[in-house]
Amino acid sequence: MTAFVEYLMTGIARGLVFALLAMGFVFIYRVTRVVNFAQGAFAVFGGFITYSLLRAGVPQGVSELLAILAAALIGLIFGIITIAGDLPLLASLIITIGLSILSEAILMLIWGTTPITYSGLTGHDFVILGAFIQRQYLIVVLASLALFALVALAFGRTYFGKAMTACASNPYAAKLSGINVKRMGLVAFMLGGALGGAAGVLITPLSPMTYDADVSLAITGFAAAIVGGLTSPGLAVIGGLVFGLAEQFVAGYWSPSNETAVALALLIILLLWQARRMRLEGLE
Amino acid sequence: MTERMRSVVVGTTVVIIGLITLAIPLVLSSSNLEIYVDIGLFTIVVSGLSLLMGFAGQVSLGQAAFYGIGAYTAAIMAVHKWPSLVALIAAPIVTAAIAFLIGIPLLRLKGHALAFGTLAVQLILLAIIPETPSFTGGSIGLSAIPPLRIGPLAISSGKDYAYLVWIVAVAVLIITRNLTRSRPGRGLRAMATTPSGASATGVQVESYKLRDFALSAAYAGIAGGIYVFFIGYISPDAFPVMLSIEFVIMVVVGGIGTISGAFVGAAVITIISQILTSLGTSPSLPPQLPTVLSLGVYAVILIAILRLIPSGIVGALSELWKKTQRTPSAVSSRSSEERQEVASAVDGAGRTDSVLTGELQSRDATMVKETSTGQQ
Amino acid sequence: MKLLESVEQPTPNGSIPSDALLATYNLVVRYGAAVALDGVSMYVGKGEMVALIGPNGAGKSTLLNTLSGINRPAAGKIICNGKLAHVPEGRQLFPELTVEDNLRLGAYRGGSRDPSPMYELFPQLHRLRHRRAGGLSGGEQQMVAIGRALMAHPDIVAVDELSQGLAPIVVSDIANHLVSLNKQNGTAVLLVEQNAQLALDITSRAYVLENGRISKEGRSADLARDPAVHKAYLGGQVSR
Incomplete structure (x- = not known):
């Protein structure tokens, strides 16, 4: 039972981090139709930038916020490189692959190959049903829920958010209404960068x-x-939570070395399921 | 220039290039011969990937996995005393069958699911191999792979492999060329550029894409098979994710969907990678520099080509050639065909000419809508 | 004043008045090698209702998309002395947004975002305002599409295939709204239609577009009596 609670909490926390990354994919894809292969790089930058700021003596919260902003800026730059001008979608997708390896080169050049970590906000671990849970897990849960709420509010309540949804929903009509769809795409990249950066900031500890x-x-x-x-x-x-939990339970009850393989197999199964769904929709 | 004159010119060029290709192995040192074989192997892989990217509008990030599957198929069969030629022939068949199975669902999905799906396949492969040492040799790999024999002929020296690889490469290029020329009607090209209009003939498009994907895997499979006999040893280290990305870079550098681009891309990137390796091995430099350098150079090449010359080296050269040959007849007859080839090659998203002219075309369906209205 | 100018060419048609609200001169639009518009010169005067009729694929939607800046002309000139709003073919709403959000987004370029004038124009929309636009009937969607365009406070509204997929009674209802809008506010209307009967009925002037060229132009009433037009567009087999 204790172990179960521990896996559950860890799985939820990690799952929410995956969800942040996933939402970055979703927002960028919805507006630009580009699947941003460099989405993971935002998280890596977020983690490393926080690490360096902390070592330079910047307070924890400020470091984390600055890292998220930096990731948003990186998102904007990546967006410009990916979609500015007029490129076919396939070219944009391949450019994001290039940006992913470019990020690796830059990260390696600045920070080297040693893994880094830092402690999250300090405080006591707490106990749920006999299981010790690091405080950071709670912070991850609260912070990501707050971010989800913020994003939902921005899209559901603001005029700008609705304009962005309009771009995703019907880019042609959005253009006719005077919305600059390209610029919205860049905003989506910034948002994807910020969400990815937040994921990195939260998961590195x-x-x-x-x-x-x-x-x-x-x-x-x-x-x-x-x-x-x-x-x-x-x-x-929900997808993020599924993956977070699956990963933890596989690692906990089976073997940590199967973690990746199971996640990948799960991806393939999901793709099959989606394809089947598309098939059924197509037949209707 | 008439069609006949043109085919004579093309034919002569092909013969000359063929003779040069055959003469090169005679003068190369053994390490250069290895590079020469590599270029041939990569040309085979890249022409398949280029077909997939150019005509199906899809990208695979698991081409190194197919290369690996081909290599392992051949190696395991050869180690288990199958005739080496049978093992070599089985390599592309097994690979294509696997690609066919995963392609059926993945090609139906939007959002370039194939890229991530194939990447997942590669990562799964890299995770499985170390866990199955009795079958695949695990992380250590399989060695003592018997040499390739074709009937009474033993393929053993580097030169033999150079000839074998290039014979296969030329065969593959010819198959690819015929395939792109002999499509029933211009259906597929049109289809590749108008995804929204695909519903009526959706099944047909899907089957074409599937065929291109399976074929691209088969090419990678046979290249992997030849590779393993050439090296005589196999381990998972030979098929990193980075190799898959390198294949994509080769396609882009040569020119997506162009036949000769496969060779140009493979040659350019293989040579660049050799230069980077030799630069990085200078003892005075920090240890991670070679990796930083090669990642950085690849990234810059990839992005710069797509941004500046999206039709790749071959595409750019043929455009340049067309500009110098700008007589009215050439423009009307020949260039439109090639233009369409390049355009449909690069585009999977409904914008045919944007690549070449940089015109303001949107990512949405305005143009598609207009043309489809016209065809009603 | 919006001026798109590629190649300076003499005006071929002296009949375009200099104070026209919207005018095109020798407009050429290409899709790759295909020529969609081949030297189109036309205009819409202040407060005028003009029809553009022609068969499928003649380039009607291309012309509107070019006027809206979606397509870029290869040659020729567009002059627009006012604000143009475009109601695209097939309505093109934002299906997952509410009616009200759809309307409000019409004012993205600026001006008041208050949708209540549209509820006065189309009273039905008021009770539907919190519904998702994707769930409305065709006629209601067309009203939202027109309302969204009008939210931009245009001097001219271009409506592409108003009647497409709608029941005749719904079409005449919406057409009446357009006419009264034109009378009351002086908003000019460019009506692009395959349903030539409707278009020629409610407009004062009309153009016939065929194969990317204006083949006929004149007063709508005259064109409706023109034997060739009658045969092609008003005869027994009116398209759709």
Whole structure:
């Protein structure tokens, strides 16, 4: 029971982090139709930048916020490189692959190959049903829920958020209404960068970050996003939780070495399921 | 230039290039011969990937996995005393079958699911191999793979492999060329550029894409098979994710969907990678520099090509050639065909000419809508 | 004043008045090698209702998309002395947003975002305002589409295939709204239609677009009596 609660809490926390990454995929995809392969890089940058700011003596909360802002800026730059001008979608997708390896080169050049970590906000661990849970897990849960609420509010209540939804919903009509769809795409990239950065900031205290973690983070985020067909932020959160929990329970009750393989197999199963759904929709 | 004259010119060029290709192994040192074989192997892989990217509008990030599956198929069969030629022939068949199975669902999904799905396949493969030492040799790999024999002919020296690889490469290029030319009607090209209009013929499009994907895997499989006999040893280290990305870079550098681009891309990137390796091995430099350098150079090449010359080296050269040849007849007859080839090659999203002219075209369906109205 | 100018060409048609609200001169639009518009010159005067009729694929939607800046002309000139709003073919609403949000987004370029004038124009929309636009009937969607365009406070509204997929009674209802809008506010209307009968009925002037060229132009009433037009567009087999 104790172990179960521990896996559950850890799984939820990590799942929410995956959900942040997945929502980045979703927002960028919805507006630009680009699947951003470099999504994981935002998280890696977020973690490493926080680490350096902390070492420079910047207070914890400020460091984390600055890292998220920096990730948003990186998102904007990546967005410009990916979609500015007029490129075919396939070219944009391949550019994001280039940006992913470029990020690895930059990260390795600045921070080297040693994994980094830092402690989250300090405080006592707490006990739920006999299981010791690190305080950071609670912070991850609260912070990501707050971010989800913020995003939902921004999209559901503000005029700008609705304009962004309009771009996703019908870019042609959005253009006719005077919305600059390209610029909205850049905003989506910034948002994706910020969400990815937040994911990195939150997860680095839980599991050390390496310069080349972006591919595995990207693929998990993508897997979570595919649950909602890349377009539903809500389902992406559920997808993130599924992956977070599956990963923890496999690692806990079976073997940590199977963790990746199971996650990937789960991705394939999800893709099959989505394809079947598309098939059925197509037959209607 | 008439069609006949053109085919004579093309034919002569092909013969000359063929003779040069055959002469090169005679003068190369053994390490350069290895690079020469690599370029041939990569040309085979890249022409398949280029077909997939150019005509199906899809990208695979698991092409190194297919290369690996081909290599392991051949190696395991050869180690288990199958005739080596049978093992080599089985390599592309097994690989294509696996690609076919995963392609059926993945090609139906939007959002370039194939890229992530194939990447997952590669990561799964890399995770499985170390866990199955009795079958695949695990992380250590399989060695003592018997040499390739074709009937009474033993393929053993580097030169033999150079000839074998290039014979296969030329065969593959010819198959690919015929395939892209002999499509029933212009259906597929049109389809590749108008995804929204695909519902009426959706099944047909899907089957074409599937065929391209399986074929691209088969190419990777046979290249992997030849590779393993050439090296005589196999381990999972030979098929990193980075190799898959390198294949994509080769396609882009040569020119997506162009036949000769496969060779150009493979050659350019293989040579660049050799230069980077030799630069990085200078003892005075920090240990991670070679990796930083190669990642950085690849990233910059990839992004710069797509941004500046999206039709790749071959595409750019042929455009340049067309500009110098700008007689009215050439423009009307020949260029439109090639233009369409390049355009449909790069585009999977409904914007045919944007690549070449940089015109303001949107990512939405305005143009598609207009043309489809016209065809009603 | 919006001025898109590629190639300076002499005006071929002296009949375009200099104070026209919207005018195109020798407009050429290409999709790759295909020519969609081949030297189109037309205009809409202040407060005027003009029809653009022609068969499927003649380039009607291309013309509107070019006027809206979606397509870029290869040659020719567009002059617009006012604000143009475009009601696209097939309504093109934002299906997952509410009616009210759809309307409000019409004012994205600026001006009041208050949708209540649209509820006065189309009273039905008021009770539907919190419904998702994707769930409305075709006629209601067309009203939202027109309302969204009008939210931009345009001087001219271009409506593409008003009647498409709608029952005749719904079409005439919406058409009446357009006419009264034109009378009351002086908003000019460019009506692009395959349903030539409707278009020629409610407009004062009309153009016939065929194969990317204006093949006929004149007063709507005259064109409706023109034997060729009658045969092609008003005869026994009116398209759709």
